[in-house]
Amino acid sequence: xxxxxxxxxxxxxxxxxxxxxxxxxxxxxxxxxxxxxxxxxxxxxxxxxxxxxxxxxxxxxxxxxxxxxxxxxxxxxxxxxxxxxxxxxxxxxxxxxxxxxxxxxxxxxxxxxxxxxxxxxxxxxxxxxxxxxxxxxxxxxxxxxxxxxxxxxxxxxxxxxxxxxxxxxxxxxxxxxxxxxxxxxxxxxxxxxxxxxxxxxxxxxxxxxxxxxxxxxxxxxxxxxxxxxxxxxxxxxxxxxxxxxxxxxxxxxxxxxxxxxxxxxxxxxxxxxxxxxxxxxxxxxxxxxxxxxxxxxxxxxxxxxxxxxxxxxxxxxxxxxxxxxxxxxxxxxxxxxxxxxxxxxxxxxxxxxxxxxxxxxxxxxxxxxxxxxxxxxxxxxxxxxxxxxxxxxxxxxxxxxxxxxxxxxxxxxxxxxxxxxxxxxxxxxxxxxxxxxxxxxxxx
Numbered sequence: 001x002x003x004x005x006x007x008x009x010x011x012x013x014x015x016x017x018x019x020x021x022x023x024x025x026x027x028x029x030x031x032x033x034x035x036x037x038x039x040x041x042x043x044x045x046x047x048x049x050x051x052x053x054x055x056x057x058x059x060x061x062x063x064x065x066x067x068x069x070x071x072x073x074x075x076x077x078x079x080x081x082x083x084x085x086x087x088x089x090x091x092x093x094x095x096x097x098x099x100x101x102x103x104x105x106x107x108x109x110x111x112x113x114x115x116x117x118x119x120x121x122x123x124x125x126x127x128x129x130x131x132x133x134x135x136x137x138x139x140x141x142x143x144x145x146x147x148x149x150x151x152x153x154x155x156x157x158x159x160x161x162x163x164x165x166x167x168x169x170x171x172x173x174x175x176x177x178x179x180x181x182x183x184x185x186x187x188x189x190x191x192x193x194x195x196x197x198x199x200x201x202x203x204x205x206x207x208x209x210x211x212x213x214x215x216x217x218x219x220x221x222x223x224x225x226x227x228x229x230x231x232x233x234x235x236x237x238x239x240x241x242x243x244x245x246x247x248x249x250x251x252x253x254x255x256x257x258x259x260x261x262x263x264x265x266x267x268x269x270x271x272x273x274x275x276x277x278x279x280x281x282x283x284x285x286x287x288x289x290x291x292x293x294x295x296x297x298x299x300x301x302x303x304x305x306x307x308x309x310x311x312x313x314x315x316x317x318x319x320x321x322x323x324x325x326x327x328x329x330x331x332x333x334x335x336x337x338x339x340x341x342x343x344x345x346x347x348x349x350x351x352x353x354x355x356x357x358x359x360x361x362x363x364x365x366x367x368x369x370x371x372x373x374x375x376x377x378x379x380x381x382x383x384x385x386x387x388x389x390x391x392x393x394x395x396x397x398x399x400x401x402x403x404x405x406x407x408x409x410x411x412x413x414x415x416x417x418x419x420x421x422x423x424x425x426x427x428x429x430x431x432x433x434x435x436x437x438x439x440x441x442x443x444x
Contacts, residue, residue, distance in 0.1 A: 030200045030262045031178055035153040037140040038175040038183035039160060041119065042192035044136035045076035047170040048115050049105055060084055060102045064092050075107055079192070112136075115168065122163050126156055131269040137187075139180055141268035157195045165193065179264045182207070184216045203262055208235030217259060220332075222249065234260050279322070280314055282307040283371025289328050290367040296357060301350045302422045303372050308346035309414060311374050312406055317342040317382075318374030321352045325361060326369040335360040342378055345398050346419075349374065 041047065045063040050056045060081040062074050072092035084099035096102050116135040123130045126149060129141035142153050149156055157174035164172045171193035175186025178200055185207055186196040198206050207214075212234055213223040225248070231237050238260045245253030258264055282303050290296050311318065322336035337356045343349060353372045378384075408417050 031265065032200050033143060034178045035142040035146065036177055036180055036183040036268065037142060037153060037157055037160075038177075038180070038187045039119070039123065039138050039140065039157075039164075039172045040174075040187040040191075041115075041136040041164075042171045042173055043076055043078055044115075044170070045107060045112060046078040046081075048111050049108070050078065051115075051169050052108075052111065056103065056105070060086070060099050062086055062092070062095055062102055062104050063107050064095075064104050066106065115170065118168055119164060119172070122160060122167065126160065129268045129270050137184075139183065139268045154195060154197050157197075161193060161195060177203075179259075179262065180266045180268065181216050181259045181264045182262065185210075185214060188214065200262060204235075204238075208233065208238060208260075210234050212237050215259065217252075217255065222252070222256075225249075277314055277316065277377060279373045279375045279377065280307065280311045280316055280318070281322070281371060281373030282310065283324060283369060285369040286367070290370070293354075293358065296367065296370065297350070297354050298421065299370050300353050300357070300372060301347070301419060303370060304346040304350035304353065305418060305422065306414065307372050307374065308344055308349055308402070309406065309409060311344045312380060312402060315380045316374065316377045317344040317380050318349070318377055320374070320376035321349065321356055322373040322375050323353050323356045323361075324371040324373070325357070325367050327364065328366045328368045330368070331364075333361065336375060338376055342376075342382075342384060344374075344380060345402055348398075 046056075046061050049061065049063060057078070058080075060083075061078040062081050063076045064072055064074050066072065074086060074088050074090050074092065074095050076088060077086045077095075081095075081099060081102060084102070086095045086098055086102065092104055095104075112135050116132070120130055120132065120138060123138055123140050127140050127142050127145050131139040131141075133139065142149070142156055145156075146152060151159070153176045157176050161172055161174055164170060173187045173191045173193065174195045175183040175188070175198065176195065177183040177186055177198040182198040182203055186198045189196045189206075211223075211232060212218050212226050213220075215234060218226070226232070226237065231240060237256065240257070242254065242257045245257045247253070249256065255264070284299075284303060286295075286299055290299055319340075319342045320336060320338040322334060324332065324334045326332050335356050337352075337359075339352060343352070349372065405417055409415070
């Protein structure tokens with residue numbers, strides 16, 4: 001069967017087999033009973049910095065990494081900086097072109113983690129189902145709690161905003177809805193210090209006019225594909241037939257079809273529930289741009305040491321590798337590949353990552369940063385069938401060596417023992433391990 005979607009003068013054309021598989025991850029009808037909140041701390045890093053130094057409240061402020069190690073990217077900014085057009089994710093030098101008197105401070109992650117814990121303590125007074133999304137965002141499931149609390153979801157959201165502001169000195173924006181996707185979207189609609197409710201009756205008029213990338217789950221790649229087909233708004237996405245989205249995007253397409261119609265049913269995890277680790281990765285900016293394959297290989301070998309160490313600490317090995325590169329014009333590309341055997345050894349990871357890079361990347365300009373993620377994870381001690389070409393004894397020797405290196409790094413600090421090829425790498429920053437474990441994080 002051929003399907004055509006004409007939208008904004010553009011055409012999608014595809015063939016698909018007419019079938020009805022069991023739908024997983026969404027409901028057949030809108031669930032009117034659920035009450036889901038999404039609480040988002042406003043300008044979180046900057047707000048916490050202002051608590052420790054109140055003078056910063058009167059000046060344009062940005063929290064950023066160290067420009068000398070090429071980590072000079074804006075992580076957060078306050079309202080004064082926003083008035084000058086300073087944007088999260090841009091370079092410090094770009095931000096200072098917009099605001100010459102911008103005050104830039106380094107991040108203090110221990111402060112942010114402490115504030116995150118205090119926020120979650122307030123949330124736990126309303127429900128035991130609190131699911132963190134990093135340090136500054138949480139989902140709360142208040143379904144069934146309204147009778148116990150004696151207030152509606154919106155009233156609870158307003159009370160939470162008041163308590164956070166008065167007890168902790170920062171503000172949050174809260175979205176209230178009947179599923180996680182719309183609750184998250186609601187918290188983004190009005191900032192700072194606001195409550196936005198999206199209901200089964202008003203969600204079409206409230207959100208269908210918004211761009212597709214405003215919805216959780218629509219990343220850059222999906223947004224570009226939708227836009228190239230003339231699907232720009234969530235309302236236009238809702239008009240695309242289910243079969244066409246499935247044919248174009250696979251399971252993600254089915255999820256998009258359901259989510260934009262309010263049928264998403266993702267559960268809110270409790271703080272005690274352990275979410276599976278889907279990937280383990282490490283990325284870094286090079287001290288200077290990488291200009292050829294040899295420099296990329298050397299940088300990947302350096303990155304892989306920390307990645308492999310993290311992977312083994314998580315008790316994982318990877319069957320697949322994902323490589324991400326950012327060019328010096330800030331264009332971003334990702335490539336991935338699944339292999340026949342799993343590994344947690346840094347040299348093997350580097351070799352496989354470089355293989356993926358050589359196969360898929362087309363040099364256009366120098367690279368500013370490189371990242372490697374282990375994907376398709378399995379338990380480190382899970383049994384595995386070796387192929388005929390694999391050397392079992394060599395693999396066992398590498399595993400013993402990895403365990404010895406881990407013991408040394410645990411005892412004396414990461415980087416105590418490193419590969420000689422990485423010692424004088426002119427592109428690699430210092431090799432200290434900067435580990436930050438997000439609360440209930442899905443990724444490390």
